[in-house]
Structure formats: structure tokens, C-alpha cells
Amino acid sequence: MTDARPIDASLSAALSGGRPRTVAIVGATGAVGAEMLKCLETSSFLTGRLRAFASERSVGRRLPFRDGEIELEALSERAFEGVDVALFASEADISKTYGEIALRSGAVVIDNSSAFRMDPSVPLVVPEVNGDLITAGQRLYANPNCVAAIMAVALWPLHEAAGVRRIIASTYQAASGAGAAAMEELEVSTRAYLAGETYEPKVLPHPYAFNLFSHNTAIGPEGYNGEEMKVIAEMRKIMRLPELRVGVTCIRVPVLRAHAMSVTVEFERPLAVEAARELLSGAPGLRLVDDRARNHFPMPVECSGRNEVLVGRIREDLSDPTGRSLALFISGDQLLKGAALNAVQIAERLI
Numbered sequence: 001m002t003d004a005r006p007i008d009a010s011l012s013a014a015l016s017g018g019r020p021r022t023v024a025i026v027g028a029t030g031a032v033g034a035e036m037l038k039c040l041e042t043s044s045f046l047t048g049r050l051r052a053f054a055s056e057r058s059v060g061r062r063l064p065f066r067d068g069e070i071e072l073e074a075l076s077e078r079a080f081e082g083v084d085v086a087l088f089a090s091e092a093d094i095s096k097t098y099g100e101i102a103l104r105s106g107a108v109v110i111d112n113s114s115a116f117r118m119d120p121s122v123p124l125v126v127p128e129v130n131g132d133l134i135t136a137g138q139r140l141y142a143n144p145n146c147v148a149a150i151m152a153v154a155l156w157p158l159h160e161a162a163g164v165r166r167i168i169a170s171t172y173q174a175a176s177g178a179g180a181a182a183m184e185e186l187e188v189s190t191r192a193y194l195a196g197e198t199y200e201p202k203v204l205p206h207p208y209a210f211n212l213f214s215h216n217t218a219i220g221p222e223g224y225n226g227e228e229m230k231v232i233a234e235m236r237k238i239m240r241l242p243e244l245r246v247g248v249t250c251i252r253v254p255v256l257r258a259h260a261m262s263v264t265v266e267f268e269r270p271l272a273v274e275a276a277r278e279l280l281s282g283a284p285g286l287r288l289v290d291d292r293a294r295n296h297f298p299m300p301v302e303c304s305g306r307n308e309v310l311v312g313r314i315r316e317d318l319s320d321p322t323g324r325s326l327a328l329f330i331s332g333d334q335l336l337k338g339a340a341l342n343a344v345q346i347a348e349r350l351i
Contacts, residue, residue: 020048022082023347024107026098027089028052028063028072031180032112035340036087041066045085045348053079080105085347088112089340103139108350110343112143117234124237127345128285129156134349141346146338147171147227147250148234150259153337154311154330157283158276159239163268165324166245167235169261173215173227173250174300176257176334178204183256190254208254215250225250258300259338260331270323273314280311285337290314298331309337 023040027033033052040047050065054072062069073079075094080086080102088095092115099109099116116122123133124142129152134141144152155164175182185203192199193209206213217226224232227250236244253260281288289298290312298310309332317325332338 020046021084022049022051023047024051024053024080024083024086024102025089026053026075026086026094029054029058029061030089031176031183031335032339033089034180035335036089036344037063037065039336039340039344043344043348045344045351051079051083077101078105080107083107085110085350087343087347089343099140108139108141108347110141110143110346112339112343114145114230115142116140117142117144117230118237124234125346126152126156126238126342127349128153128283129238130240131349134346143339143343143346144234144238145227145230146177146259146334147173147231147248147261148238149338149342150309150330150332150334151231151261151263152235152238153283153285153309153332154280154328155263155265156239157279157286158265158267158271158326161275161279162271162324164239164241164244164265165268166266167247167263169231169246169248169263171215171231171248171250172212172253172255172260172262172300174253174255174257174259174334175208177259177338178216178252182208186254186256204252208252210254212251212253215252255300256304257333257335258304258331259334260298260300260329262327262329264317264325264327266317266320266325268324271326272323273316273326276314276326276328280314285309286311288312297329300331303331303333305336306333307336307341308332 025036052070052072053075058072059074061072086102086107086109088111092113095111095113095115102109117124122142126149175186181203186208189199190209215225215227219225228248231248232246287308289310297312303310311330313329317327
């Protein structure tokens with residue numbers, strides 16, 4: 001299901017004018033939905049009325065928002081009447097079903113699931129990279145996979161200067177990527193491990209405390225897991241490089257909420273380390289952390305809760321004598337730039 005119908009005149013005026021908007025969050029009690037609430041509290045997007053939707057068991061609960069509270073509602077055929085923008089932090093099946101209902105009700109939909117990412121008629125948006133795709137004629141937007149969003153922010157300034165040709169990456173992915181239940185499992189299993197107690201995994205397939213393992217998505221016939229295939233396809237779409245060569249290994253690590261990745265990039269043209277540092281230090285959405293003297297580079301502990309993506313450890317790839325390859329290390333909060341913040345930034349661009 002896609003919808004490229006133009007925004008109607010009343011909604012266009014609502015989004016472009018100065019009046020507060022009615023915003024809906026679907027999946028408001030999940031890890032990403034909770035961060036969407038926080039992002040909206042500080043966003044330039046003028047949220048007037050906020051409606052929050054969750055599962056039946058959560059209906060009636062109240063969540064804090066700004067100086068008051070909002071009551072959780074159940075999804076229905078009429079849930080999006082009067083809604084200007086609907087942010088979906090839900091599973092793909094929910095997004096497909098209720099995204100269509102939201103569109104029919106006249107809302108702009110920004111979806112965080114995988115439901116629409118590879119639909120050619122739906123923009124897969126990272127505002128710092130391809131924000132020009134946010135237009136008045138588009139009512140449905142897809143939020144990228146967390147790894148792809150974070151990686152694209154860091155690589156885009158380098159691509160504009162030298163042309164990215166090939167990416168080889170290894171990712172170190174936090175529990176937050178598997179949701180609030182996985183984050184809780186990491187905490188509980190760690191306490192059990194330190195107490196010498198046995199803990200049987202309930203959310204993830206392997207012991208999580210003091211361990212790491214291949215990302216918990218199915219391995220396909222080519223030997224890549226589902227997360228790796230998402231990153232490959234989405235990086236090509238976000239960067240508008242359909243022939244981009246990408247090799248990636250995605251690993252789950254015992255970190256609560258910020259992903260990290262080691263990336264080697266081959267360019268069309270040589271790019272010096274100092275030139276890359278200068279480009280990255282001034283790029284939107286990034287913070288350069290590249291202190292060789294102190295051996296201080298991007299770390300999940302320093303980017304958790306931060307809007308910026310941290311990038312550093314920039315050096316020549318010594319295996320490429322042509323001078324066209326650089327190695328770097330990237331870390332970003334999976335729940336923010338990898339999910340909730342990116343969605344809210346798309347909403348901000350609508351105005």
C-alpha cells in the first residue's frame with residue numbers, strides 16, 4: 001500500500017502555517033514511541049493536541065507530556081480523524097493496516113517499521129541526506145533502519161566530496177534495537193550473571209550478558225541475516241546509489257541503547273584524512289570525536305541520549321595503496337537518530 005496523493009489544501013495550510021498541529025503516536029508505550037514523546041516535547045514542530053495509541057492492555061493508562069498527561073487510546077477505523085501527522089512506532093503489520101486508515105483520514109504518515117521502506121513510491125528519508133524528498137505532494141514517509149540512518153549521516157558529507165563507491169562495515173548493535181523487552185533482558189541477565197545465577201533467555205536467542213552474537217534475524221540463503229540485507233538495500237536507496245557495493249556484518253552486543261559501527265569506505269576519488277575530518281566536523285547531525293593522543297573515539301556511553309551521531313577514528317585504509325579508502329568509527333543513539341528523532345525531524349521539515 002502506498003499513497004502519493006497530494007496533501008489537501010486544508011492540511012497543507014495547517015502544516016505550513018503557524019498553528020499547532022494534532023499529532024498521533026502509534027506504539028507510544030514502546031521504546032521508540034516513548035522517545036518520540038520526548039522528542040516532540042523539545043521539537044520545533046508545534047504539537048497542539050497529542051494522541052497516543054497502544055495495545056488494548058494499555059488503554060486508559062496515562063503518560064506524562066509537557067506539563068500534563070495524555071491518556072492512551074485504542075486503534076480503530078476512526079482513530080485518526082482530525083490528525084495532521086501520524087508517527088508510527090509499531091510492527092509492520094500494524095503500520096500497513098492503520099497507516100492506510102490514517103492516510104484516508106487525511107494525515108501525513110511517518111512510519112518507523114520496515115513496511116514501506118523499499119516501496120519505490122515511498123521516500124526513505126534521513127533529513128541530513130535526502131531531506132529534499134520531503135515535499136507537499138507526499139503524504140507517506142518511511143523511517144530507515146537504525147544502522148542505515150546513523151551510517152548515512154556520517155558518510156554523506158564524504159560522499160558529496162569524493163563519491164562513495166564501496167562500504168565494508170561491522171556493526172555492534174544495542175539491545176534497544178530489539179525493543180524495551182530486550183533492554184530489560186540485558187539488565188536482568190547481567191544481574192543474574194554477576195550473582196552466579198542461571199538465566200534462560202526469553203527475548204533473544206542467546207545469553208546476552210557478557211556475550212555477543214549474530215544479529216537475531218533469520219539467515220537467508222546467501223548467508224546474510226535479515227538486518228544485514230536491510231542495511232545493504234536501504235543504504236543504496238537513501239544515498240540514491242542503486243549500484244553501491246555494501247558488505248556488512250551485524251552483531252548484537254550487550255549495550256543498552258546506542259549502536260556503533262566500524263566502517264571502511266572506498267571512494268571514487270582520493271580523500272585525505274584531514275579533509276575528511278574538516279568535512280565531518282562541520283556537517284549537520286554529526287559531532288567529531290577523534291582524539292588520537294587520548295585514544296578517545298566514539299563510544300555508545302557518550303552518545304546515549306544525544307541527538308548527534310559521533311564519528312571519529314578516521315584513518316587511511318592501509319590495505320588500499322591508491323589513497324581512495326578511509327576507515328572510521330561511528331556511534332549513534334539507536335532510539336534517537338536511529339528511530340524517534342529522525343521521524344520527528346521529518347515532521348519538522350513538513351513545516
